[in-house]
Amino acid sequence: MPPVKIVVDSTADLPPELAAELDITVIPCLLRFGNQSFREGVDISQSEFFARLRTDPHFPSTAAPAPGVFEDAYRRLADETKAIVSIHVSARHSGIFNAARLGAEAVADKVNVVPVDSGQISLGMGLMAIAAAEAARDGASLTDVLYLVDELRSRTHLFAVPDTLDHLRRSGRVNQLVARLGDLLRIKPILHVHLGEILLQERLRSWGRALQHMAQIAHSMAPFERVALVHIQRLEAAEALGQALVDLLPPGTATFEAGVTIGIHVGARAAGIAFIRTGGA
């Protein structure tokens, strides 16, 4: 039986080598400076992006891949498989899921594509995709993979501390009222992403305290099946977070730098942790 193929969008923040190794197809999101568009990770690298951010007069914006791009990718994979699980960023916060859904409908006669709303962003989604790809590699059926991903949704969490709330406020992806509270003071918020919600878990004044609180929260939610440490231009903070939780990190825990799409919405100099809690079984 041909294996189930896993597709994600680039907001899963999986490095290309890892995606290739696990046979995960990554559909790049788009970002735009003025009228110039780039495919994340294809036409523009992380460092090129940040260089441009400093010099380009336009504030960048992001866009979902077009439905036709998903359609093309599914069509190509249809030669190798009859079933695709396409895992995407929370539908509440992006049009990506909808574009994937439209792409899937267009190829319905050739291949069975099931788009899944991960309810997550960045490595929260990335960890789910890795788990799904490993299961598919080990011969799981479409039903098995879908069951697994659905079950992982409720166990997957992402916590992050952005340097400011400005970018999230600008992106319109957190509650505007909450995002404005305390904007006279410089706030270090702890964000919690779970089941499609982005919540402001805590508001602290200092980066050190916020990191410490985030570690405490994570600590209280152990044990973990999978963990990813995430940062945007703040490697040392992700590493410090890893140190604070070192006894709780399962083998295979790695540190990732989030991509440009997430970066535009969260801002530079952020750190966080994504994890899948150990299941009840």
Next chain:
Amino acid sequence: MINDNLFETHPRVETAKLCGGQSLKLALLAARQWLEKHAAAVNALNVFPVPDGDTGTNMLLTMNAALAEIERSPDDSVSAIGHAVAHGALMGARGNSGVILSQIFRGFARSLDGQATLSAHGFAQAAQEACDTAYQGVVKPVEGTILTVAREAARAAREAAERTDDVTEVLAQVVETAKLTNALTPELLPVLKEAGVVDAGGQGLVYILEGTLRYIRGESVDADREMDAVVDLKSPLGAGEVGYGYDVQFLIKGDMLNVDEIRNTIDAMGESTLVVGDSHLVKVHVHVHDPGVPISYGVSQGAIADVIVENMEEQYKEFVMGQAKPSVATEELTDIATVCVVPGEGLRRVFESLGASAIIYGGQTMNPSTQELLTAVESVDAATVLMLPNNSNIILAANQARDLSNKHVVVVPTKTIPQGISAMLAFNYQADVETNAERMSQAAGEIQTIEVTQAVRSTQINGIDVTQGDIIGLLNDRLVAAGQDYTSVVLDVLSQASTEEYEIATIYFGQDATPEEANTLADHIVQKYPDLEVEVHQGGQAHYRHILSLE
């Protein structure tokens, strides 16, 4: 880029009864051009108070992708042109509005399948198919958006096609209905009404339909003269693409003004440009970082008048602050109200920005009465109230007010302003009142408060001799330092407060202090504690020259 003279060099629709593939193509190219002219205005229809609306750009980029494949196509069947456009849009769709637009083209093309020409009746059918496909294109269709505009436009097309077989007439009805419907979108979608804008995607669709109609009627899609009216639609910000800078407007008066040249020059200077007029009078509107640049240029071209320069950063702040009525904010998010006692205007703003529902003025030597506290508790629109006295002398009165009130009142015994701020930050909108009270008390305990003032009499406290008129420093309400000037006393207190362990010092300067004085104090603190981040805010309190927090 389309040649502006396109519509003089190409024939318009052969007959008004049937439209062929080439006419459809040219009409869509005109629609794109019309949208392009108005893309900035569509971008400005942004529900979020930040200058990054991009619906117009996304729809335009989708149109560009849709038309890229047919721009040079000689095909004269509407079916072939329709399918090529639909495919291009599907591959290049940007943003939610772009995706919906791609679905509109898809449905439209499907309806034209195998057709060589398009009749009024065929157009109405295709419009309905386009609308249905658009609705299927989103997971949860929302009314008051481009979808509503598409639906009403399709309805208008069907109704008109029953009365006439003239494509132009049907399209004219469609455009009129689309405009009316989009004007009504704020009535259907509350976020639009709150932001005072019509739906951006709907407006984009209006321009696409209108551009098509203009082509069929043989009208120009060179839009400058119409832009004034459109710009009025924009959000209160009047924001363009790039971050804030200045909004500059002026008139140039002269004899032989070259409007095109002025437009090209102004275009190159900034964003959201609008240059309209004739050889005697030109109106200029542009967003720039340096307002001097366009104004100097204006002077070089003629006499300038009616100059308006607005700082958009300030507008943005005002807009954000004006929108964020914090009492409304908290009440929308939770049924727990917070009542806070603060001793100054600046601190009132800080507490309001943190979501305080009611503020009572009070503090050192001006303690509010139990009755005043009770009145505030009763005045808030919530049955559950957290009280933050923010002064050790007010806790007792707060407790009394709690006992007298019929509401569920919990006093978080904050003794200082920094404790109160720390407590407000710990407030969690998802938690119940007891959990919050506990979180807030704990947060209040984690902060160090430093207050400096002038001694009103001579005394000896904690082994420190104080002469009347001395500057005295309190650490967490305890007198720990006395001296002759504020800076040295603050530094003395800091040296006793394990300052190295903290990351942020915040100075709230009092009504008798100046911002310069507070900034100088901040500089001295940073010199001594280079790892400390120091923030300065106006507190406006009496008695305490400065209140500082360490956290």
